[in-house]
Amino acid sequence: MKPVDVNGGGGSRLAIVFNGSPLFSGAAGSGESEIRRWILENDWLEAIVALPDQLFYNTGISTYFWILTNRKNPDHKGKVVLLDARDQWQKMRKSLGDKRKELSKDHIATVVKLYGEALAVADDAEHPLHAKVKVFANEDFGYQRITVERPLKLRFEVTEETLAALEASKVIQKLPQARIMFDAFESMGVTSWATKQEAWIALKDALVEAGSSWPTGAPFNKALRDAIGVRDPEGEVQRVKGQPEPDSELRDYENVPLGEDAEEYLKREVHPHVPDAWIDHSKTKIGYEIPFTRHFYAYKPPRPLTEIDAELKALEAEIQSLLSEVTK
DSSP states (O other): OOOBOTTSOBOOEEEEEEOSGGGTOSOTTSHHHHHHHHHHHTTOEEEEEEEOSSOBTTBOOOEEEEEEESSOOGGGTTEEEEEEOTTOOEEEEEEETTEEEEOOHHHHHHHHHHHHTHHHHHHOTTSTTGGGEEEEEGGGGEEEEEEEEOBOEEEEEESHHHHHHHHHOHHHHTSTTHHHHHHHHHTTOSEEESSHHHHHHHHHHHHHHTTOOOOOSHHHHHHHHHHHEEEOTTSEEOEETTEEOBOGGGOEEEEEETTSOHHHHIIIIITTTOTTOEEOGGGOEEEEOOOHHHHTOOOOOOOOHHHHHHHHHHHHHHHHHHHHHHTO
């Protein structure tokens, strides 16, 4: 794009033809999302126009025109127009591959006129094409991808399953007293403890009684906990340096609008269901997507059940009639 000069002249305006994928593909932080972010935060996106499907020879996909400019009019700065022109088409007399639709001169004139008056049409609820145009601030397409953590809760058990997990641990296998440890723990029978401290005291006593010493070091403690710790919603909260340890299996993600406070969102949407959840702000990412179809979605209620039932009965009667003719 040609840059704008110091006197405000120059600049460029261009249109790119895309399918629907660049509107939303890619999560926050991905290449696709970062490109959308770059375009929107630089205020280069003027509008996206959705045209009908089946306009091209070798594909029936829908088409979206992105209009980009670095010389927006003052009343358009910070705004993006979404224009729905998917109903502006006529059927071709003869299909050319997958191309079965075309825009007549009247359709083109309607779209061009609507584009030129987009801001005014969007503000005029009485305009006949008001529903075809929507105007958004650039920030409306941004969101925060937050990571919602929940604490790891465990109870501790010696069972056939946990002993098998312990025996399979490579950290435990390397210990000189590994065999003695397995035998000592196995001799305890099926045992359960509510807290890690209670479990470690009992296990240590069993190992010392068997004539061996209790291993030290973080790798051993982690391997032992991973083996005999069993996830339990009512279990003990595990802590690291005094803080709850997150459970990777319960980790979830939420998309929060860019202008909304993430903590307020957590209190409103998450805490009523899981009050012990928290946000790991170090993992928050900014993303951008343009959900075009969602903004222009119009709910259509399903047909009444009586109408569907009547149609099914009519079809059943027709099938019975055809079968009776075959079996005569």
